[in-house]
Amino acid sequence: MTSQRSPDAHSGDDVLIALRGVSKAYRRGKEVVPVLSDIGFDIRRGEFLALMGPSGSGKSTLLNLIAGIDNPDSGSIVVGGNDITRLPEASLADWRAANVGFIFQFYNLMPVLTALENVELPLTLTHLGRRERRDHALLALELVGLSDRIKHFPSELSGGQQQRVAIARAIVTDPTLLVADEPTGDLDRQSAEEVLTIMQRLNREMGTTIIMVTHDRRAAEHAKAIMHLEKGELAERVELRRE
Amino acid sequence: MIQWFKLVARNAWRQRLRTWLTLAGLVVAILAFGVLQTIISAWYAGIDNAVPSRLVTRNAIAFTMPLPHSYDKSIRAIDGVRGVTYMNIFGGIYKENKNFFVQIAIDAGSHFDMYPEFVLSDETRRAFMSDRRGAIVGRKLANRFGFKPGDVIQLRGTIYPGDWEFVIEGIFDARDPKADTSQLFFHWDYLNETLRARSKAQADQVGFFVVDVADIDRVNEVSQTIDALFRNSTTNTLTETERAFQIGFMKQTESILVSIRIVSVVVIGIILAVMANTMAMTARERLGEYATLKALGFGPGYIARLILGESVMIALIGGTIAIALTPPVASRLVALTETPLPPLIVDTKIIALQLFASLAVGLLSTLVPMHRAANIRIVDGLRAVG
Numbered sequence: 001m002t003s004q005r006s007p008d009a010h011s012g013d014d015v016l017i018a019l020r021g022v023s024k025a026y027r028r029g030k031e032v033v034p035v036l037s038d039i040g041f042d043i044r045r046g047e048f049l050a051l052m053g054p055s056g057s058g059k060s061t062l063l064n065l066i067a068g069i070d071n072p073d074s075g076s077i078v079v080g081g082n083d084i085t086r087l088p089e090a091s092l093a094d095w096r097a098a099n100v101g102f103i104f105q106f107y108n109l110m111p112v113l114t115a116l117e118n119v120e121l122p123l124t125l126t127h128l129g130r131r132e133r134r135d136h137a138l139l140a141l142e143l144v145g146l147s148d149r150i151k152h153f154p155s156e157l158s159g160g161q162q163q164r165v166a167i168a169r170a171i172v173t174d175p176t177l178l179v180a181d182e183p184t185g186d187l188d189r190q191s192a193e194e195v196l197t198i199m200q201r202l203n204r205e206m207g208t209t210i211i212m213v214t215h216d217r218r219a220a221e222h223a224k225a226i227m228h229l230e231k232g233e234l235a236e237r238v239e240l241r242r243e
Numbered sequence: 244m245i246q247w248f249k250l251v252a253r254n255a256w257r258q259r260l261r262t263w264l265t266l267a268g269l270v271v272a273i274l275a276f277g278v279l280q281t282i283i284s285a286w287y288a289g290i291d292n293a294v295p296s297r298l299v300t301r302n303a304i305a306f307t308m309p310l311p312h313s314y315d316k317s318i319r320a321i322d323g324v325r326g327v328t329y330m331n332i333f334g335g336i337y338k339e340n341k342n343f344f345v346q347i348a349i350d351a352g353s354h355f356d357m358y359p360e361f362v363l364s365d366e367t368r369r370a371f372m373s374d375r376r377g378a379i380v381g382r383k384l385a386n387r388f389g390f391k392p393g394d395v396i397q398l399r400g401t402i403y404p405g406d407w408e409f410v411i412e413g414i415f416d417a418r419d420p421k422a423d424t425s426q427l428f429f430h431w432d433y434l435n436e437t438l439r440a441r442s443k444a445q446a447d448q449v450g451f452f453v454v455d456v457a458d459i460d461r462v463n464e465v466s467q468t469i470d471a472l473f474r475n476s477t478t479n480t481l482t483e484t485e486r487a488f489q490i491g492f493m494k495q496t497e498s499i500l501v502s503i504r505i506v507s508v509v510v511i512g513i514i515l516a517v518m519a520n521t522m523a524m525t526a527r528e529r530l531g532e533y534a535t536l537k538a539l540g541f542g543p544g545y546i547a548r549l550i551l552g553e554s555v556m557i558a559l560i561g562g563t564i565a566i567a568l569t570p571p572v573a574s575r576l577v578a579l580t581e582t583p584l585p586p587l588i589v590d591t592k593i594i595a596l597q598l599f600a601s602l603a604v605g606l607l608s609t610l611v612p613m614h615r616a617a618n619i620r621i622v623d624g625l626r627a628v629g
Contacts, residue, residue, distance in 0.1 A: 064621075064622050067538070069537075069538050069621040069622060069625075070620075070621070070622045090542060093537065093540050093541070093542050094540060096538065096539070096540045097539065097540020097541075098540070102535075102538050102539065104535070104625070108531065108532070108535040108625075110250065110532060110535075111257075111532075112249075112250065112253035112254055112257055113249070113250070113253070117246070117249065120246070121246065121536075121539065122539050122540065124246045124247075125539075125540050125541065130245075169539075
C-alpha cells in the first residue's frame with residue numbers, strides 16, 4: 001500500500017466531480033449549525049474515494065450533496081459537466097436515475113420484492129423492455145454472486161447478501177457514480193470484506209467511480225484515496241494506491 | 244406499470260392483520276350504507292311507482308279525514324275521467340300491535356282495473372268477488388304470517404272499532420318487484436255495511452278516491468275540475484297527482500328518513516377517518532422506502548400513486564364484498580324485524596352509490612399521507628431507516 005499527500009484539486013478531462021465553495025448549514029430552531037464550510041475539491045473518473053471523519057464532521061452531508069439528494073446553501077457541484085445544484089427537482093431525479101447508484105448502510109431494499117425484482121426496479125425508469133430488464137438484473141446479480149438467490153425476498157437473505165443485492169441494484173443501470181454511505185456499517189467482518197471486495201472489483205474492472213463514507217479504517221483502506229473531514233472542512237487527502 | 248401494480252398489491256397485504264381489520268371495517272360501513280340507502284329507497288318506492296295519469300282526491304283539510312261516498316258518481320261524470328276507485332285505510336291489529344301491516348278496504352269492482360301492477364289469477368279474483376267477507380293478501384304478507392286461502396283471520400279495529408273477521412280468498416303478486424305485496428285488501432262494501440250497523444256516523448264515507456285520467460296532458464285540468472266541483476259542498480276536496488300525494492304522505496316520516504340518511508353518511512365518515520388513520524400509519528412506516536425510491540430517481544407522482552393505489556385497492560375489495568353482501572343482508576333484516584316495508588331491492592343506483600362511497604373513501608383517506616410521503620425530503624426519509 002502506498003500513501004502520499006495530494007493537492008486538493010485536479011485538472012483535465014479525467015475530473016468527474018468538481019466541488020467549488022460548497023457550504024451547508026442546518027437550522028435547529030433559531031440556531032444555525034454549519035455542517036460544511038467552503039468545500040472545494042475534484043474527484044477523478046474511476047476514483048474510489050473513502051470519506052472519513054468523526055461524527056458530525058459532515059461526510060454524509062457531503063455524500064448526499066454529491067449524489068444530488070440534498071442541496072448546498074452555496075457553491076457549485078459539477079458532475080460530468082452538469083452543475084447539479086442548478087437542476088430543478090424533476091431533472092435532478094432523472095439525473096440520479098441515469099448517473100448515480102446508491103448503496104445504503106441498511107440496504108434499503110423493498111421488502112415486498114424479490115432480489116431480482118429489487119434489482120430490476122431502477123430499470124423500470126429506463127426504456128428497456130421487460131426481457132431486457134430481467135437480463136440486466138440477472139447479470140448484475142451474477143456479478144455480486146447471487147444468481148442462486150434471485151427469488152428470495154430480503155427477509156430470507158443474510159445482511160451481507162442483502163447488501164450485495166443493493167450493490168446489484170446500484171450498478172444495474174451502469175451509473176457514472178456509485179455512492180455508498182457506511183456500506184459495511186451493519187455487517188460482520190466477513191460479509192463486510194465480501195462487499196468491499198465487490199466494490200473494489202467494480203472500481204478496478206469496470207472503472208466505476210465510487211465515493212464511500214465510512215467510520216471503519218479497514219474499510220477505507222479498500223479505497224484508492226481517503227479524504228478526511230473535520231468540523232465541516234477538508235482536513236487532508238491521503239492517496240493509498242494509483243493504478 | 245406491472246412493477247407498480249406488484250408493489251401496490253404486495254404492500255396492501257404486508258400487514259395482514261391490519262389489512263383484514265381495515266377491510267372488515269370497510270365492509271361493515273359500506274354494507275350499512277347500502278342497507279340504509281336501500282331502506283330509504285324502499286320507503287320512497289310508492290313515489291317511484293306512482294303512475295302519472297292517476298290522481299288522488301282527498302279531503303282538503305287532511306288526508307286522515309273522509310269524503311262522502313256519493314262523490315264517486317260526480318267524479319265519474321267529469322269529462323276526461325276514464326275510471327274511479329276508492330278506498331279506506333282500515334288500521335286493524337292482527338293478534339298483537341307488533342304484527343302491523345296495511346289493510347285497505349277497496350271497491351273490488353274497480354280497484355284491479357286501476358292497479359294493473361297487482362297480479363292475481365282469475366280464480367282468486369272470482370273467489371274474492373263472490374265472498375263479501377273475503378280478503379286477498381300480498382305474497383310478502385302471506386309468507387310473513389303463513390296465510391293461505393281458506394284461512395279465517397280476525398282483526399281488531401282501531402279506526403273502525405270492534406272485531407272484524409275475514410276469509411283469505413287468495414294471494415296476489417306484483418308485476419314490479421318494487422311494488423308492495425305486504426298489504427291486505429278486503430271489500431269496502433263489507434266495511435260499509437258493518438259500519439251502518441255498528442257506527443252509522445262512519446258509514447258511506449271513503450278515505451280517498453283514485454282517478455284515472457284518459458289523457459295525461461289533461462291531468463291538471465281534470466284535477467282542477469274535480470276540486471271546483473266540490474268547492475261549494477260541505478266537504479271540499481284536494482286533488483293531486485299520485486306522486487304528489489305520496490310525497491305529501493312521506494313528508495310525515497321525513498324526519499326519520501333524514502335521520503337514516505345522516506346515519507348512513509356518518510358511517511362513511513367514520514370509516515373514512517379509520518382508513519385515513521391506517522394509510523397515515525402505513526405511509527409513516529414506509530417513509531424510508533419512499534425516500535429510497537426517490538433517491539433512485541422515482542418522482543413524487545410515483546410515490547403518490549403507490550399510496551393511492553394501495554388505498555383504492557383495499558377500498559374496492561371492501562366495497563365489492565359489501566355490495567355482494569347487501570341483498571342477502573337486506574332480505575335477512577326484513578325477515579328479522581318483520582318490518583312492513585316494501586321489498587328491499589338493491590338496485591343499480593344503490594350499487595353505484597356504494598361503489599362511489601368505496602372509491603371516495605379510498606381516494607380521500609390518502610390525501611394527507613400521499614402529500615406528505617410524496618414531498619418528503621430524501622435525506623429526512625432516509626433517516627427513518629435503521
